[in-house]
Amino acid sequence: MTESRKLYVGLDVGGTSVKVGLFLQDGTLVGKGSVPTPPIVDEAGYNAVTNGIGQVLAEADATTAEVLGIGLAIPCPVPADGIIRMQANIQIDAPGLEAALHAFCPQAAVKFVNDANAAAMGELWTGAAKGRTSLVFVTIGTGVGGGVVIDGKVVAGAFGAGGEIGHLCMNPSEERACGCGGKGHLEQYASATGVVSNYLAECEARGVEPIELTGPSDSKDVFQACREGDEVALAAMRTMADYLGRALSLIANVIDPELFLLGGGASASADVYLETLVERYRAYAINVNADTPIEVASLGNDAGIYGAAYVALQAAEA
Structure with a gap:
């Protein structure tokens, strides 16, 4: 790769898998993958997520230095202050994961969003609500x-x-x-x-x-x-x-x-x-x-990764 790009990662954290999407600023999907959802509460769990991102980056011939934002769609309420107080279907230490993602991509904005809200944002960005x-x-x-x-x-x-x-x-x-x-x-x-x-x-x-x-x-x-x-x-x-x-x-x-x-x-x-x-x-x-x-x-099961990436883009540009 000869020219640096502005890239954004969307993660859709589900009960069985963490889907990873890599996007350009205009919403073009340039890479996609998934890893089984681990308990995201310790180094092993954080590494599983960052390794999943790393694999998608490698397949897209991209580097962590190009990633300006990482968004995470999760199946629990995410209040305006971003502090997750309730989770029912997943095990996730949000502050620990956020710190791991900042260590993985120091320049990237990291933002959590409820999964349904992420799907809405995905449809707004490039889907039926564009x-x-x-x-x-x-x-x-x-x-x-x-x-x-x-x-x-x-x-x-x-x-x-x-x-x-x-x-x-x-x-x-x-x-x-x-x-x-x-x-x-x-x-x-x-x-x-x-x-x-x-x-x-x-x-x-x-x-x-x-x-x-x-x-x-x-x-x-x-x-x-x-x-x-x-x-x-x-x-x-x-x-x-x-x-x-x-x-x-x-x-x-x-x-x-x-x-x-x-x-x-x-x-x-x-x-x-x-x-x-x-x-x-x-x-x-x-x-x-x-x-x-x-x-x-229109985006089907990919709406979450699109929306998470779009939320990350907004956070990076704020």
Whole structure:
């Protein structure tokens, strides 16, 4: 390599792997890799992460001296002060990892961001929201997550709860508990798990035998039944769309984004429910924002590395 580049690293720290992306300033992906997620609490864990970055750099014929920012998308709340106080699904010593990354790339800005917020930023940088300045990213998977971006910046919140739309209380009379301990939360009805739950409840109410389901959060079976005209599955889908449409209308009255984007595993089945979701959103929304677009995200599982790198770029340029 003969000319120095400005490079940014995006890390998406998941339960099973740490995905690594290497990007140019304009969002061009120039290298990608992954390493199994270790307990990131000691030198061995820190080295696993830095070695993963080093391997991607080597494959791209780049050096650590060219890296101006490193962003880390992690599955836990990241408040505005950047101090991580709660983590449920990973073991990570954030200060220790940050120190290791600074030692690895002394000139690089290091920034943590919630994984859903990172996905939102990735879509804003080079994905379906490119050219916009505000959006709400909705991840529909085992639960429902969210990423809120206003004026090109993530809304993390004082305590890291910015974008926790899955825990909006949509049904105060619900007796079942959400995974968080609350009751009647959006993700109980609109997540992949919620779609299966809706379906089983419809089967019980109608006295019909359910189709064979792969698992408690595998909504693909229910959505496929919708495609085949199964009225019970369609009713479950309409419940999902109604709750989600009403939630988005409430969010729109607070955030008023330019765009809603749907991501997560269940977004792959948006062909089944998107039209109904838009119809229900418009039924609940006020006139001024009833036409806010609701679209499917475009970066898929790479949204996190894109967004983490973009957050790092912003931090480096601040």
